[in-house]
Amino acid sequence: MKSSRLIFTCVGIVSALVCCCYFSAGTMQHAAVASDTITVQVDRPGAAIPKTMFGLFFEDINFAADGGLYPERVKNRSFEFPDPMMGWRQLKREGAQGAIYIINQEPVNDANRRFLRIAVEANGQGFGVMNEGFRGMGVQRDEDYTFSVFARRAEGAPTGLRVELEDADGHTLGNTTVTGLTPEWQQYKANIRATATSGKAHLNLLAAGRGALDVDVISLYPKDTYKQRPNGLRADLVQLLKDMQPGFIRFPGGCIVEGRTLEQRYQWKTTIGAPSGRRLIVNRWNTEFRHRLTPDYYQSFGLGFYEYFLLAEDIGAEPLPILNCGMACQFNSGELASLHNIDHYIQDALDLIAFANDPANTFWGKKRAAMGHPAPFHLKMIGVGNEQWGPQYIERYKAFAQVLKQRHPEIALISSAGPSPNDERFNYLWGQMRRLHADIVDEHYYMEPKWFRDNVGRYDNYPRTGPKVFAGEYAAQSVGIASPDNRNNWECALSEAAFMTGLERNADVVVMASYAPLFAHVDAWQWTPNMIWFDNLRAYGTPNYYVQKLFSVNKGTNILPVLLNGMSKNGQDDLFASAVFDARTQEVILKVVNTAQTAKHVTVSLAGAGQLGHAGQVFVLTAPNLKAENSLDDPQKVAPAEQALAVSASSFAYTFAPDSLTVVRIGKTNR
């Protein structure tokens, strides 16, 4: 970009530090003497900020998919969990006689071998089954829910099903009936409008008439999904993501890509097509932590690769699928696919590119079109393995890269730097990746808050040539990695903000970054901290969410060099700062993190910008104390506050609040 585009139209008094007022918590006050200086070199724009700079890491952990983003209300809807009745129980009301059976013959389809038979001898007050949902079912008053079921008449003359939605106390929230069963499997659908709101509802299915009937793929699905799509995603969660304007979304993990064993790895081909035909597998997080065992955690793949691509498109993010590279999780079995057998895995990658990008009249393009998306998804990058390490990874990465680079030079490959930010595994992998001319290397850091503040200069001296960096998984751990006592508190978020100024300053090397993990159900999580928490009805962004959002929506188009007290070193006197120019809006955007417990009176100079003479905007994110957190009941306790800022000269005084992240936007438009 040419520097002339950065010259503001208002010609002003260059660097006239005469400003006598500042805003603090929305109040104009007399300024104390400024002791620190921040100089933004507006006339020295640097590298372009990649559009992918700040994005999302989605993993099906903490009930992020089933029970979360995928809003099916019925758990174990097809009786395919190893314990086929998990989530279900028999209902036998007064005077009723009958039995229930799990049968695995003549299934609805091959991926879905089992179904439930309800055999009734006497109906009495009702005989059938109840589903408990995912820690209950969330239903909103006056909202519509589609009940659907595959059913058939098995013996005798059952007339159909009575379907009841009840709250935790057994009060009716709505009901419907299914009639006209035949001896053949057929799908039946009916609408239930909820008469009241409940986060802990459940669903009853009661047979009507005597005899036996078979049921499978039993679903209660909200009509109000994102974009009102059938099999669509939970609207409030998608909106939280979209509001961040993410540059990319990585999916579906994380360790679930690897699986505890290769048999349990994520295989994208089994996650497309009709949802009823997607074969369920265990979720790797089901048994991972003894202290957070989650026996009912499986992957129905109702949210599969097609839905992930659609989600990426909906929120304006580049899709980044991560594929298994022939290695099961090295924290578990570490099972390896033989190198002689690796073609199968590479073929999955080739086919995925075809599924995403080929025209609608091709083999894979047809499958995508049949699901509702004839246009390509414009896939530009793929991850080869998740958090792998060792020579075994390098061998497998090489095999992938050899084929993919030859067949698809347009696709960037993401490779692993292992699970730690600076151990032997990390150094070995980076050495290899440089030698192999890898595209983008994925670094992970789950470290204490102080590490983030201390490592703000991590990328200042990374080589400017060779592979780029994807800061693919990071989050400050208030207690320690994988501790169930970690909190999404303000100290963690503020430390991440400080670190992110270092990412932004180095956007020529770090081309993508994402906080991890993304989602957690408050009643069903395995891992903490997480960016967004939810229950069956509500969701909230943590302080970490607002930090991510502030950086992402203010990412600009070009790096601007920043001097702190005349030096390029970031992180002095508890101050951290980075700046960008946004060529689209002609604004300078300055981000300042003050980790001191006192306010900082700072002279800010926009060198080379001239006098501005235009209203600016300031977003201040701070908290009552470092332990402060958001919650379902107090979701905005730590949330950005917007203030106006009148800047009349290219140098001005500003007081940065204690323990705060401040984003200052100054442009030539009257915003």
Ligand code: AHR
């Ligand atoms: O984010 C949780 C886990 O941390 C991811 O699945 C894995 O990649 C990392 O070890």
